[in-house]
Amino acid sequence: xxxxxxERVRAAYAALGxxxxxxxxxxxxEDLRWLVPGNHPLAGWYESLDxxxxxMGQTHKLTGGTFRMDLEAVLVGEDCSADVCRNTAARAGxxxxxxxxxxxxxxxxxxxxxxxxxxxxxxxxxxxGDTATAFSQFxxxxxxxxxxxxx
Amino acid sequence: xxxxxxERVRAAYAALGxxxxxxxxxxxxEDLRWLVPGNHPLAGWYESLDxxxxxMGQTHKLTGGTFRMDLEAVLVGEDCSADVCRNTAARAGxxxxxxxxxxxxxxxxxxxxxxxxxxxxxxxxxxxGDTATAFSQFxxxxxxxxxxxxx
Amino acid sequence: xxxxxxERVRAAYAALGxxxxxxxxxxxxEDLRWLVPGNHPLAGWYESLDxxxxxMGQTHKLTGGTFRMDLEAVLVGEDCSADVCRNTAARAGxxxxxxxxxxxxxxxxxxxxxxxxxxxxxxxxxxxGDTATAFSQFxxxxxxxxxxxxx
Amino acid sequence: xxxxxxERVRAAYAALGxxxxxxxxxxxxEDLRWLVPGNHPLAGWYESLDxxxxxMGQTHKLTGGTFRMDLEAVLVGEDCSADVCRNTAARAGxxxxxxxxxxxxxxxxxxxxxxxxxxxxxxxxxxxGDTATAFSQFxxxxxxxxxxxxx
Numbered sequence: 203x204x205x206x207x208x209e210r211v212r213a214a215y216a217a218l219g220x221x222x223x224x225x226x227x228x229x230x231x232e233d234l235r236w237l238v239p240g241n242h243p244l245a246g247w248y249e250s251l252d253x254x255x256x257x258m259g260q261t262h263k264l265t266g267g268t269f270r271m272d273l274e275a276v277l278v279g280e281d282c283s284a285d286v287c288r289n290t291a292a293r294a295g296x297x298x299x300x301x302x303x304x305x306x307x308x309x310x311x312x313x314x315x316x317x318x319x320x321x322x323x324x325x326x327x328x329x330x331g332d333t334a335t336a337f338s339q340f341x342x343x344x345x346x347x348x349x350x351x352x353x
Numbered sequence: 354x355x356x357x358x359x360e361r362v363r364a365a366y367a368a369l370g371x372x373x374x375x376x377x378x379x380x381x382x383e384d385l386r387w388l389v390p391g392n393h394p395l396a397g398w399y400e401s402l403d404x405x406x407x408x409m410g411q412t413h414k415l416t417g418g419t420f421r422m423d424l425e426a427v428l429v430g431e432d433c434s435a436d437v438c439r440n441t442a443a444r445a446g447x448x449x450x451x452x453x454x455x456x457x458x459x460x461x462x463x464x465x466x467x468x469x470x471x472x473x474x475x476x477x478x479x480x481x482g483d484t485a486t487a488f489s490q491f492x493x494x495x496x497x498x499x500x501x502x503x504x
Numbered sequence: 505x506x507x508x509x510x511e512r513v514r515a516a517y518a519a520l521g522x523x524x525x526x527x528x529x530x531x532x533x534e535d536l537r538w539l540v541p542g543n544h545p546l547a548g549w550y551e552s553l554d555x556x557x558x559x560m561g562q563t564h565k566l567t568g569g570t571f572r573m574d575l576e577a578v579l580v581g582e583d584c585s586a587d588v589c590r591n592t593a594a595r596a597g598x599x600x601x602x603x604x605x606x607x608x609x610x611x612x613x614x615x616x617x618x619x620x621x622x623x624x625x626x627x628x629x630x631x632x633g634d635t636a637t638a639f640s641q642f643x644x645x646x647x648x649x650x651x652x653x654x655x
Numbered sequence: 656x657x658x659x660x661x662e663r664v665r666a667a668y669a670a671l672g673x674x675x676x677x678x679x680x681x682x683x684x685e686d687l688r689w690l691v692p693g694n695h696p697l698a699g700w701y702e703s704l705d706x707x708x709x710x711m712g713q714t715h716k717l718t719g720g721t722f723r724m725d726l727e728a729v730l731v732g733e734d735c736s737a738d739v740c741r742n743t744a745a746r747a748g749x750x751x752x753x754x755x756x757x758x759x760x761x762x763x764x765x766x767x768x769x770x771x772x773x774x775x776x777x778x779x780x781x782x783x784g785d786t787a788t789a790f791s792q793f794x795x796x797x798x799x800x801x802x803x804x805x806x
Contacts, residue, residue, distance in 0.1 A: 241493035275733070286767060435616075650700050
């Protein structure tokens with residue numbers, strides 16, 4: 203049995219960031235399940251590593267490559283880890299400097315992950331304060347003023 | 354100038370229900386704009402009659418043909434009309450008898466419409482009480498328990 | 505029977521604005537019920553004219569007297585009226601010029617009212633687009649950054 | 656310096672449950688800050704241990720003593736801890752067996768806490784999936800059908 207350590211959590215994020223599927227598979231199970239919070243278009247359970255990676259691709263595309271997660275705290279427990287990231291992003295096409303919640307993200311996100319045999323098998327995100335509302339607006343099909351935008 | 358009358362409002366709904374584009378065009382402008390409330394996948398401005406009719410098709414499809422609007426009150430003003438409908442629907446594939454807000458709609462919706470030269474040029478929906486929350490859950494990509502469903 | 509007319513709707517608003525209870529009673533029933541949308545602290549049914557007037561007092565107090573409703577459209581139907589107001593307000597104590605949804609309101613609100621024997625017996629508000637979300641933030645006990653504020 | 660350990664996190668919860676202020680002070684700082692998620696009446700920052708304990712009293716009162724937090728996972732990091740609790744509660748006065756989100760809570764909540772000199776100085780809650788919506792309804796001043804209830 204592989205113990206969950208902060209180093210392993212950090213390595214999992216680094217692997218994910220690399221985009222290298224072989225390396226990702228050292229930390230994430232093929233049958234990974236991941237729950238995105240809210241009831242906006244990206245919300246809900248992603249039911250495989252491929253679905254999760256496609257989600258990552260979507261967040262990249264929808265933010266014109268600006269989406270970032272900076273690890274601020276890493277915690278471990280029995281067969282589980284948690285972390286707090288500061289997520290920053292701007293929607294693709296948003297006016298420079300917009301601070302509308304529909305166009306700009308800059309807040310902390312919490313992740314809670316279950317590990318099995320050294321790999322993450324389940325993850326769930328959550329938000330603090332009232333940023334769950336802002337998060338739903340950021341990923342919405344509508345921008346400020348209700349104009350629909352490409353998903 | 355054609356005055357807005359309750360009869361004309363009712364006739365507009367009947368035309369819309371017929372699906373006959375020529376008949377619909379007697380009451381709705383080609384450059385109709387329509388605003389669906391919330392920040393769920395169907396929310397936002399639809400910027401032409403065609404976009405609006407495609408939306409109608411979506412609501413039909415997502416509810417397996419169960420979507421109904423029953424006119425309960427019709428009001429008219431200067432170059433505008435309003436009405437209150439009781440909307441009922443079940444999401445396609447929902448278990449029989451489900452009363453989850455993600456799967457069952459049964460509440461009143463109001464519409465406010467601007468008319469010009471005898472035709473509707475702008476419409477906006479809204480909801481009463483806390484049903485705006487339920488409305489967002491009904492049209493969400495997620496069902497109860499967060500399972501993602503086809504749009 | 506007294507018919508509902510646009511003039512009577514406008515007179516009801518003028519009476520309400522006067523704060524003169526006798527005059528208000530010419531247009532609003534003692535057992536008026538009024539539904540404020542959302543699930544924020546002011547939301548829900550107000551179950552008498554007194555409860556409704558107390559609500560009006562609250563909105564006045566919470567906005568430092570800045571709360572305004574400007575009638576933009578009046579509509580009438582059988583025993584009912586509807587109207588669209590542009591509501592503007594700033595929360596008491598908000599920084600000058602703040603455009604945070606927690607501190608600044610500037611959008612249209614829809615009202616639907618049932619009349620009986622010449623007086624309003626039931627009213628319900630609703631909002632367009634995604635302003636129901638903003639409306640809940642404006643009346644919340646929390647401001648931007650989650651700091652709690654007096655109700 | 657006192658290290659944060661799972662045992663210490665569990666002991667903090669046990670102290671909180673005891674209601675014994677001296678014992679609570681072994682784990683929580685006098686100037687504790689705590690953030691409750693959402694924009695409902697209980698949401699926002701509580702800016703002292705006393706304010707936090709008053710909040711605990713409120714949750715007890717609003718749920719007729721049914722509010723429970725069962726620790727399901729405990730995690731520790733550098734000067735911080737996290738945990739996942741299953742929270743269950745029924746609103747005081749709710750009909751037996753109600754499963755309305757306005758009346759019944761049964762879902763997981765996570766907590767993220769900062770520790771300093773062996774005591775918790777900051778805590779924030781969050782929710783998974785779409786339960787942030789349910790959480791706001793549970794603590795709302797309105798019940799199902801919009802009837803206002805005592806805070």
